[in-house]
Amino acid sequence: MLVKIKVNAKVIEKDVQANTLLIDFLRDSGMYSVKRGCETSNCGLCTVLVDGKAILSCNYLAARAVGKEVVTLEGLETEALEFGNFLADEAADQCGFCNPGFIMNVLCMCKELDNPSDDEIKEYLAGNLCRCTGYEGQLRAIRNYMESTRGGQQ
Amino acid sequence: MKHVNTSIRKKDYKSLVTGKPVYTDDIAPKHALVVKLIRSPHANAIVRNVKTDIAKKLPGIACVLTHSDVPKKRFTIAGQTYPEMSPYDRYILDEHVRYVGEPVVIVAGDSEEVVDKAIKTIQIEYEVLDALMDMRDAMTSSIKIHDEEDWFAHIPTGGNPEKNLVSSATQVHGDMDDAWKHCDYIVEETYHSLANQQTMMETFQTFTSIDEFGRLNVVSSTQIPFHVRRILSNALGIPKSDIRVSKPRMGGGFGAKQSSVSEVYPALVTHITGKCAKIVFTREESLIASSPRHEMEIKVKIGASKDGSIQAIDMYALSNNGAYGDHGPTTVGLVATKNISLYPNVKAFKFAYDVVYTNRMAAGAYRGYGATQGCYALESAVNELAHKMDIDPSILREKNMVKESDVLPLFNNDKIRSCSLDRCVATAKKMSDWDNTWKAVDVGNGKVRAKGMAITMQGSGIGNIDVASASIKMNDDGFVTLHVGSTDMGTGSDTTLAQVAAEALDLSIDKIKVISADTDASPYDTGSYASSTAYVTGMAVYKASEEMLELLYETAAKLLNCTTDELSFEDEIFTSGDKELSLSDLVTFVQQGKVNVSLQTSYSHKSPVSPPPFMVGIASVEVDKYTGKVSLLDYVGVVDCGVALNPNICRVQAEGGIVQGIGMALFENIQYNSKNAVINNSLMQYNIPNRQDIGTIRVEFEESYESTGPFGAKSIGEVVINTPAPAIADAIYNAVGVRLRKLPMLAQDVFEQMK
Numbered sequence: 001m002l003v004k005i006k007v008n009a010k011v012i013e014k015d016v017q018a019n020t021l022l023i024d025f026l027r028d029s030g031m032y033s034v035k036r037g038c039e040t041s042n043c044g045l046c047t048v049l050v051d052g053k054a055i056l057s058c059n060y061l062a063a064r065a066v067g068k069e070v071v072t073l074e075g076l077e078t079e080a081l082e083f084g085n086f087l088a089d090e091a092a093d094q095c096g097f098c099n100p101g102f103i104m105n106v107l108c109m110c111k112e113l114d115n116p117s118d119d120e121i122k123e124y125l126a127g128n129l130c131r132c133t134g135y136e137g138q139l140r141a142i143r144n145y146m147e148s149t150r151g152g153q154q
Numbered sequence: 155m156k157h158v159n160t161s162i163r164k165k166d167y168k169s170l171v172t173g174k175p176v177y178t179d180d181i182a183p184k185h186a187l188v189v190k191l192i193r194s195p196h197a198n199a200i201v202r203n204v205k206t207d208i209a210k211k212l213p214g215i216a217c218v219l220t221h222s223d224v225p226k227k228r229f230t231i232a233g234q235t236y237p238e239m240s241p242y243d244r245y246i247l248d249e250h251v252r253y254v255g256e257p258v259v260i261v262a263g264d265s266e267e268v269v270d271k272a273i274k275t276i277q278i279e280y281e282v283l284d285a286l287m288d289m290r291d292a293m294t295s296s297i298k299i300h301d302e303e304d305w306f307a308h309i310p311t312g313g314n315p316e317k318n319l320v321s322s323a324t325q326v327h328g329d330m331d332d333a334w335k336h337c338d339y340i341v342e343e344t345y346h347s348l349a350n351q352q353t354m355m356e357t358f359q360t361f362t363s364i365d366e367f368g369r370l371n372v373v374s375s376t377q378i379p380f381h382v383r384r385i386l387s388n389a390l391g392i393p394k395s396d397i398r399v400s401k402p403r404m405g406g407g408f409g410a411k412q413s414s415v416s417e418v419y420p421a422l423v424t425h426i427t428g429k430c431a432k433i434v435f436t437r438e439e440s441l442i443a444s445s446p447r448h449e450m451e452i453k454v455k456i457g458a459s460k461d462g463s464i465q466a467i468d469m470y471a472l473s474n475n476g477a478y479g480d481h482g483p484t485t486v487g488l489v490a491t492k493n494i495s496l497y498p499n500v501k502a503f504k505f506a507y508d509v510v511y512t513n514r515m516a517a518g519a520y521r522g523y524g525a526t527q528g529c530y531a532l533e534s535a536v537n538e539l540a541h542k543m544d545i546d547p548s549i550l551r552e553k554n555m556v557k558e559s560d561v562l563p564l565f566n567n568d569k570i571r572s573c574s575l576d577r578c579v580a581t582a583k584k585m586s587d588w589d590n591t592w593k594a595v596d597v598g599n600g601k602v603r604a605k606g607m608a609i610t611m612q613g614s615g616i617g618n619i620d621v622a623s624a625s626i627k628m629n630d631d632g633f634v635t636l637h638v639g640s641t642d643m644g645t646g647s648d649t650t651l652a653q654v655a656a657e658a659l660d661l662s663i664d665k666i667k668v669i670s671a672d673t674d675a676s677p678y679d680t681g682s683y684a685s686s687t688a689y690v691t692g693m694a695v696y697k698a699s700e701e702m703l704e705l706l707y708e709t710a711a712k713l714l715n716c717t718t719d720e721l722s723f724e725d726e727i728f729t730s731g732d733k734e735l736s737l738s739d740l741v742t743f744v745q746q747g748k749v750n751v752s753l754q755t756s757y758s759h760k761s762p763v764s765p766p767p768f769m770v771g772i773a774s775v776e777v778d779k780y781t782g783k784v785s786l787l788d789y790v791g792v793v794d795c796g797v798a799l800n801p802n803i804c805r806v807q808a809e810g811g812i813v814q815g816i817g818m819a820l821f822e823n824i825q826y827n828s829k830n831a832v833i834n835n836s837l838m839q840y841n842i843p844n845r846q847d848i849g850t851i852r853v854e855f856e857e858s859y860e861s862t863g864p865f866g867a868k869s870i871g872e873v874v875i876n877t878p879a880p881a882i883a884d885a886i887y888n889a890v891g892v893r894l895r896k897l898p899m900l901a902q903d904v905f906e907q908m909k
Contacts, residue, residue, distance in 0.1 A: 032173070032180040033174070033175075034173075035355070037356070037437065038437040039437055039438065039836070040437070040837055042837035042838050043355065045355060072173070074173060080172045080173070081168065083171070084170075088163040089802075090802060091800070091806045094164075094646070095404060095645075096644060097644070099171050125845060126845060126846045129844060131352075131353050131408070131810070131814065132406055132810045133810050134811070134813035135848065136851045137805070138845075
């Protein structure tokens with residue numbers, strides 16, 4: 001079936017199967033930031049925004065996204081780099097394979113939670129697995145990023 | 155030092171944090187054939203008949219390959235320097251399948267859809283044989299896993315397929331009988347660790363094509379491009395000169411990609427069809443048919459005299475290699491070398507091992523490489539010995555552990571030049587308030603807290619075997635292309651090596667561009683494994699940089715009509731008296747032919763020694779007496795990696811390694827079902843730690859200076875994974891008196907033993 005999905009403010013028209021997953025639709029459309037680390041919606045690597053909410057695109061049919069607005073990391077490059085600088089300052093970017101899904105969720109968290117505690121941060125991001133960093137460097141980066149954005153608001 | 159020992163960002167960070175298409179699957183051509191594998195549902199079977207005729211006729215199917223289509227020449231997928239210690243016991247596809255998940259048929263077609271359709275039409279008849287699943291039965295079983303006549307080993311390591319033996323040996327140092335006589339306390343126990351999965355976030359993936367010169371081009375997520383070239387040459391029966399292997403950015407490796415797990419399948423398809431082909435392992439495939447840690451059962455007998463001196467250590471390791479012998483003879487050796495060496499003043503030690511075949515997925519290389527299993531066993535036994543002697547386990551260690559100037563018989567009698575383990579232990583004890591808190595503290599509500607400790611060491615490269623070379627080219631504007639054959643798998647080694655070059659050449663880090671790794675373009679490197687890159691490749695970069703600097707001085711002297719002694723070089727400018735020559739102008743003049751010199755240097759480095767990094771880990775746990783649940787509250791790791799070339803990168807290596815070790819200790823279970831298949835075949839069932847599972851991880855460094863390493867550096871990559879299992883095991887014991895001697899340590903096991 002032919003579907004039209006708005007991705008990063010551009011409408012993409014594509015012929016898909018009924019069972020085509022959003023992750024495959026997006027990667028086929030050149031959104032290579034969307035990564036697959038499992039097939040069981042456990043790793044968080046394929047996180048994208050649908051109508052502003054973080055979802056796992058490996059667990060979401062492409063057809064379901066018709067009429068909705070999808071945002072991948074390609075559509076958030078400025079914000080990604082702003083946070084990414086803090087991640088790189090901890091060398092917590094590491095292999096980078098989990099970064100896109102993780103960063104999508106971090107950016108989402110920063111919008112949803114006001115001044116979260118470490119425990120709240122860990123809970124919010126529990127679904128984003130990372131095998132390189134042991135998570136501590138990511139946490140340091142988040143704290144520093146949030147502090148800097150708070151500073152900016154004042 | 156301007157550039158080393160500073161925490162600059164990884165040079166590739168921008169593309170990694172903005173999700174750029176830099177990994178194998180991202181850059182594979184869209185027209186690549188999709189390659190999939192039909193895998194055996196049986197642990198031990200003969201493939202009698204494969205009906206592929208319908209599949210082959212399906213439109214869009216490029217080829218369907220079975221064991222009758224592959225070269226009958228055995229090889230190993232283990233990435234090791236030739237001649238490999240691992241036996242040559244594999245075909246690409248074998249008539250005899252030896253574990254559930256072993257590939258039986260390769261199917262390649264234009265799309266995933268057509269390949270899936272073809273797979274459904276293929277019928278396979280098996281003659282199912284009894285399977286050998288328990289490594290303890292291997293040497294006496296009537297089941298012979300490798301009964302083929304063409305099994306062979308380049309180097310005899312005690313292997314004997316008749317007894318399902320991959321490798322076997324015994325070594326004794328000193329008079330054991332006499333040493334036991336000096337022991338007033340003896341502990342003798344057995345410790346069991348499992349075939350943990352590296353679980354790098356990027357699964358195994360490769361694409362292959364034939365290039366314009368008719369050569370097989372392989373792009374793969376691999377730690378070992380040069381070894382893959384040889385492995386494919388062996389497997390396909392084509393000359394190495396017809397193969398080129400390169401690796402793009404990698405989504406992690408941890409040793410998994412030190413075996414050639416995915417490359418042979420698309421390579422065979424491309425070799426046969428001439429077409430571009432791609433394979434991307436699913437997570438399930440990565441968890442059932444890959445290259446995990448060797449399951450080991452290690453028996454330790456250790457004794458000490460009343461004065462607290464450890465007198466004798468006897469270790470026996472039974473190692474489960476699974477269906478094929480990859481990395482078997484080498485991994486097991488580290489059980490002893492990296493652990494008994496922690497206590498180099500024992501009167502005598504003995505180490506014996508048997509590495510056996512079973513009908514489980516073959517093991518491979520996983521961060522720590524045998525040292526991890528050995529650390530769990532020996533450090534657990536040391537803790538048990540301390541309890542038996544009724545002394546603080548940290549004090550038993552302080553009295554006996556390795557220190558600077560000790561001579562290590564298991565490290566070719568190398569005399570330790572750098573070791574700050576004493577300071578590491580002191581710092582860790584202080585950070586964790588060890589003295590006041592290691593014993594059980596009841597915090598109410600049925601919860602008890604306590605701490606446990608372990609120490610560890612690894613190596614830095616494989617002494618006298620690992621070879622690394624670096625080539626440096628000076629370009630216009632004075633920028634440098636640094637070519638290395640090591641493989642940054644996300645660790646940041648490209649950046650660290652650039653820091654070494656920048657320091658040695660006295661250039662800004664932005665002027666150093668790292669190119670890695672491509673078997674045609676890069677200078678030879680064994681690959682990134684065995685904790686070799688910072689230390690061995692780092693030294694090659696340092697030496698090549700020194701030679702470049704010398705060449706630049708000579709060239710500048712010619713251009714300025716002076717001697718090299720009269721020259722100084724600062725801020726990219728050569729000065730001799732009142733004459734100045736910028737590096738940029740120097741290169742321009744060379745490119746204009748004013749001096750006839752090729753501004754390139756190359757250096758190949760091999761280290762006769764493998765200086766160990768050291769570490770201590772202290773685990774702080776809370777055990778729930780009503781449920782047995784163990785919560786890790788805090789983990790302190792203090793590391794001696796010599797001089798940290800990039801402290802941030804080293805810190806993240808340590809934190810990440812500790813959490814992998816925690817996973818092995820508490821969460822990552824490997825279970826087989828009644829049909830001999832791995833149950834834990836998804837990230838839902840194979841539980842790597844998430845960020846809520848681990849408490850806080852705190853890492854510090856106690857610097858030492860290793861004179862044989864670049865700017866004093868030793869390795870960091872592997873040593874960091876070893877301590878959690880024994881430290882947590884003892885913390886649990888200190889909390890509730892339960893001694894667990896198998897991993898992972900689950901709530902139900904603690905609960906059962908508390909009853």
